[in-house]
Amino acid sequence: MEMADVCGLPPLIPSGLWSAKSAAEKARKWEMSQRVRSDGLVLRHWSPCGSTHTTQEAASADLSLTYSDSEYDSLLASPEWSRADTDLLIQLAQDFNHNFIVVHDRFESADGTTSRSVEDLKERYCHIASKIIPLRTAATGAPFDASIFTFNKDRETQRKKNLEALHARSVEAVQEEEMLFYELKRRELYGADWQAERDHLVQIMANHELPVPMQLPPIPGSSSSGSTESRKKKRAADAASGEHTKRKSAAVASALESVALAKRDTPQGVFIRGQRLLTPRASNLASKFKELLEEYNLLNPPLLPNTTVCDVADEVRSNVMVLLDIRKTVERLEHETISLRERKRMLLAGEVLAGGPSGGGAAPARADSGSTSDEYDEVEARKKKKAGGGGSGGGGSGSGIFKKARFH
Amino acid sequence: MATGDDVSAIIIDAGSGFVRAGYAGEDCPRAVFPSAVGRVPNAPASASASAPTPANPAAASVESGGDTSAAPSASSFSPYLVGESRVYAWRENMQIQSPFSNGIVTDWDALEAIWEYTYSDRLGVSANEHPLLVTEAAWSTRDVREKLIEIAFEKFRVPAFYIAKAPVLAAYTAGRPTALVIDSGAEMTSVVPVVDGFVIKKAIQKQNVAGNAVSNFARALLEANNIPVVPHYMVKKKLPVDAGHGSNPENRPPVPGTTKSFHDFATHRVLTEFKETVCQISEYNFHQQSLAMKPVKPFEFPDGYNCSFGLERFRIPEMLFNPSVNPAFSDTLVTGLHQMILSSLSACDADVRANVFQNVVITGGNSLIPGFVDRLNNTMSQNVGIRHRLYTPASQAERKYATWIGGSILASLGNFHQMWVSAAEYAEKGVAVEKRLP
Ligand SMILES: Nc1ncnc2c1ncn2[C@@H]1O[C@H](COP(=O)(O)OP(=O)(O)OP(=O)(O)O)[C@@H](O)[C@H]1O
Ligand SMILES: [Mg+2]
Numbered sequence: 001m002e003m004a005d006v007c008g009l010p011p012l013i014p015s016g017l018w019s020a021k022s023a024a025e026k027a028r029k030w031e032m033s034q035r036v037r038s039d040g041l042v043l044r045h046w047s048p049c050g051s052t053h054t055t056q057e058a059a060s061a062d063l064s065l066t067y068s069d070s071e072y073d074s075l076l077a078s079p080e081w082s083r084a085d086t087d088l089l090i091q092l093a094q095d096f097n098h099n100f101i102v103v104h105d106r107f108e109s110a111d112g113t114t115s116r117s118v119e120d121l122k123e124r125y126c127h128i129a130s131k132i133i134p135l136r137t138a139a140t141g142a143p144f145d146a147s148i149f150t151f152n153k154d155r156e157t158q159r160k161k162n163l164e165a166l167h168a169r170s171v172e173a174v175q176e177e178e179m180l181f182y183e184l185k186r187r188e189l190y191g192a193d194w195q196a197e198r199d200h201l202v203q204i205m206a207n208h209e210l211p212v213p214m215q216l217p218p219i220p221g222s223s224s225s226g227s228t229e230s231r232k233k234k235r236a237a238d239a240a241s242g243e244h245t246k247r248k249s250a251a252v253a254s255a256l257e258s259v260a261l262a263k264r265d266t267p268q269g270v271f272i273r274g275q276r277l278l279t280p281r282a283s284n285l286a287s288k289f290k291e292l293l294e295e296y297n298l299l300n301p302p303l304l305p306n307t308t309v310c311d312v313a314d315e316v317r318s319n320v321m322v323l324l325d326i327r328k329t330v331e332r333l334e335h336e337t338i339s340l341r342e343r344k345r346m347l348l349a350g351e352v353l354a355g356g357p358s359g360g361g362a363a364p365a366r367a368d369s370g371s372t373s374d375e376y377d378e379v380e381a382r383k384k385k386k387a388g389g390g391g392s393g394g395g396g397s398g399s400g401i402f403k404k405a406r407f408h
Numbered sequence: 409m410a411t412g413d414d415v416s417a418i419i420i421d422a423g424s425g426f427v428r429a430g431y432a433g434e435d436c437p438r439a440v441f442p443s444a445v446g447r448v449p450n451a452p453a454s455a456s457a458s459a460p461t462p463a464n465p466a467a468a469s470v471e472s473g474g475d476t477s478a479a480p481s482a483s484s485f486s487p488y489l490v491g492e493s494r495v496y497a498w499r500e501n502m503q504i505q506s507p508f509s510n511g512i513v514t515d516w517d518a519l520e521a522i523w524e525y526t527y528s529d530r531l532g533v534s535a536n537e538h539p540l541l542v543t544e545a546a547w548s549t550r551d552v553r554e555k556l557i558e559i560a561f562e563k564f565r566v567p568a569f570y571i572a573k574a575p576v577l578a579a580y581t582a583g584r585p586t587a588l589v590i591d592s593g594a595e596m597t598s599v600v601p602v603v604d605g606f607v608i609k610k611a612i613q614k615q616n617v618a619g620n621a622v623s624n625f626a627r628a629l630l631e632a633n634n635i636p637v638v639p640h641y642m643v644k645k646k647l648p649v650d651a652g653h654g655s656n657p658e659n660r661p662p663v664p665g666t667t668k669s670f671h672d673f674a675t676h677r678v679l680t681e682f683k684e685t686v687c688q689i690s691e692y693n694f695h696q697q698s699l700a701m702k703p704v705k706p707f708e709f710p711d712g713y714n715c716s717f718g719l720e721r722f723r724i725p726e727m728l729f730n731p732s733v734n735p736a737f738s739d740t741l742v743t744g745l746h747q748m749i750l751s752s753l754s755a756c757d758a759d760v761r762a763n764v765f766q767n768v769v770i771t772g773g774n775s776l777i778p779g780f781v782d783r784l785n786n787t788m789s790q791n792v793g794i795r796h797r798l799y800t801p802a803s804q805a806e807r808k809y810a811t812w813i814g815g816s817i818l819a820s821l822g823n824f825h826q827m828w829v830s831a832a833e834y835a836e837k838g839v840a841v842e843k844r845l846p
Contacts (some may be wrong), residue, residue: 096846
């Protein structure tokens with residue numbers, strides 16, 4: 001309530017003691033200082049060095065809302081408010097530093113029956129202030145800002161009603177909303193990754209003429225420029241794969257280029273073709289790649305490393321790489337499916353239990369309901385981890401669930 | 409800081425279980441002692457004190473277990489006995505009584521005796537040299553406050569006086585001007601919203617179900633399981649006993665001249681030790697199967713009886729959250745703690761509710777039962793659709809003494825200078841200065 005600041009009245013309890021700011025500031029020096037009060041009480045207290053001991057008594061004389069009987073009758077009389085109640089309100093407002101929540105708490109209407117809301121009190125106070133203060137300031141010529149004391153009761157009442165409705169939501173409703181919120185956050189965070197991954201898959205499949213099961217819809221909310229670009233590329237690749245079959249190696253080459261799985265540096269000048277076969281670029285594939293080639297006894301350079309043989313060897317190698325890549329993706333997706341299925345099961349189970357009475361049995365399952373903030377932290381933490389550059393993105397998305405599942 | 413030439417204030421936080429007293433500006437109370445007081449009837453000159461006969465009405469009424477109601481007028485009693493060395497020691501015909509009822513002082517002479525003892529025996533200072541700050545329950549009344557002011561100025565001649573509400577002080581300790589203070593002490597558990605340093609009276613929720621009730625339930629369960637609770641004073645000699653077996657009854661003969669109130673008090677002391685050692689609160693709703701798997705805890709009673717406790721150690725304090733486990737509450741309006749929190753919050757104005765609930769401060773000795781805070785936290789998440797945040801104190805002692813520490817902080821601050829009610833002010837306005845204290 002800004003009125004408190006305007007009126008500058010002292011609180012009964014010093015309120016400046018806790019400001020969050022003071023905690024952040026540099027420590028001040030404090031001293032034991034002796035002070036004498038106007039009534040002769042001498043006490044020693046801790047206070048910051050060099051602070052001036054302005055007594056709050058002096059400040060309190062500043063502004064108080066008083067009115068004479070005739071002023072009351074002519075300006076303030078109201079059918080809803082008795083004089084006694086009005087006086088009490090003004091007194092309490094002053095005592096409690098215009099903190100109307102507290103004023104309302106202490107307000108007992110004289111007849112003991114009328115119940116008044118905080119808004120009723122504020123409205124009455126503002127009404128009185130807007131009538132009385134201009135009279136006082138007119139004498140001194142000080143400017144009066146009427147806007148401070150305009151109070152829109154209907155709006156305030158409605159606002160409070162809305163707030164009440166918000167607070168009255170059941171825990172389940174709040175949790176569901178929170179869950180949706182975090183799901184949305186997760187999407188925002190990973191949407192682009194998911195889209196890129198899909199594009200990647202589509203590309204691999206297109207380039208190798210694997211049947212595309214269906215046109216994958218784009219993931220909503222992930223319209224990063226990168227993904228549209230890759231979609232364009234995909235369309236180009238589609239077109240290319242339609243027209244030819246014999247120029248397979250060209251398609252492979254383009255796939256290699258775009259997939260960027262393999263590396264082959266073509267040095268200047270003369271070189272031995274057999275030493276320049278494709279090797280996987282990603283080091284995590286290298287060992288598996290080697291294993292697989294060894295299995296088929298293809299690891300060593302061809303015995304007759306001419307162009308044709310080397311091209312075929314390259315083609316085999318690049319296909320192996322694509323195979324490995326697809327296999328890895330399949331594994332990851334399977335893992336993800338399992339974890340998502342688990343998550344779905346838990347959510348369904350949670351909802352069923354939440355619907356039931358909160359008896360003993362329901363308790364353990366609802367146990368993690370308090371951890372929504374942890375979940376949020378987890379999302380945040382993963383965001384950070386991702387930024388740090390851990391490649392294993394989607395695979396971990398279910399780990400939080402697993403952690404909770406183990407808890408039961 | 410409490411050197412001779414210093415005038416730091418004295419803080420006395422007298423609860424229904426314990427009194428905490430010390431100097432403002434210090435971080436823990438100097439003296440903590442039980443608030444129960446003892447009284448011994450003066451033997452009429454004609455009768456012999458050691459052999460009460462039916463002709464001796466005072467002794468007879470005591471023997472029959474009657475306490476204050478049946479007791480003769482105050483003049484025929486010894487002065488109040490205060491402090492653990494006096495109330496814990498057996499004394500013939502000594503009655504033990506609490507000066508508080510529902511957290512509010514009812515026996516003013518006893519309270520005076522407690523203050524007197526605090527000044528002379530524990531702190532060793534004279535009352536008229538130090539300002540005095542005392543605490544009171546949030547639901548204290550004007551009469552009580554006026555009486556406190558009167559005693560402070562008339563009997564103790566303090567230079568300055570202040571009465572602070574316990575929840576406000578606990579909020580101070582947590583550094584929160586606005587908070588929901590949950591205080592579970594000896595006699596009372598209360599939930600009190602504090603807004604900008606003021607108690608919201610209309611939203612106070614309180615129940616006389618706290619540490620004492622937990623001890624009483626422990627007693628009932630132990631008795632139901634035929635486990636004797638023999639207080640220290642009855643045990644002649646502590647002898648080793650096989651696990652699960654009671655001591656030889658000859659080793660704990662009834663002591664003639666013991667009042668019921670003393671016996672109960674002494675038993676209660678054993679039970680308090682028992683519950684503080686053994687009890688734990690389940691983190692989630694009481695679930696027999698899973699709790700039965702938790703490790704057991706042994707306890708040895710003063711007479712040597714020893715036993716390990718499993719499920720019971722969870723069942724006993726569970727009554728704080730789930731009163732239905734205690735048959736003694738079956739016909740009462742006692743509710744679980746989360747219900748108190750809900751009621752208190754809904755009585756708060758909507759504008760401060762969220763803020764209040766963002767600063768939950770837990771205090772009181774009873775909240776030290778292991779698991780109390782976690783359970784409360786879970787219970788709030790499960791039952792209240794508003795986000796909450798618990799204030800975590802720096803130490804157990806801070807949680808236990810939050811009220812006293814808040815007084816210590818408040819009274820030593822420079823801003824507080826104007827807040828004291830001085831002797832001069834009292835001389836001018838009398839007990840009407842009560843209005844000046846929020
Ligand atoms: N570590 C502990 N574990 C369990 N209970 C404890 C522990 N420490 C203290 N208590 C219990 O806390 C109670 C005392 O708490 P406290 O001193 O806060 O109460 P009080 O302020 O004297 O009483 P009230 O606030 O009800 O007037 C006793 O019942 C005691 O058994
Ligand atoms: Mg207390």
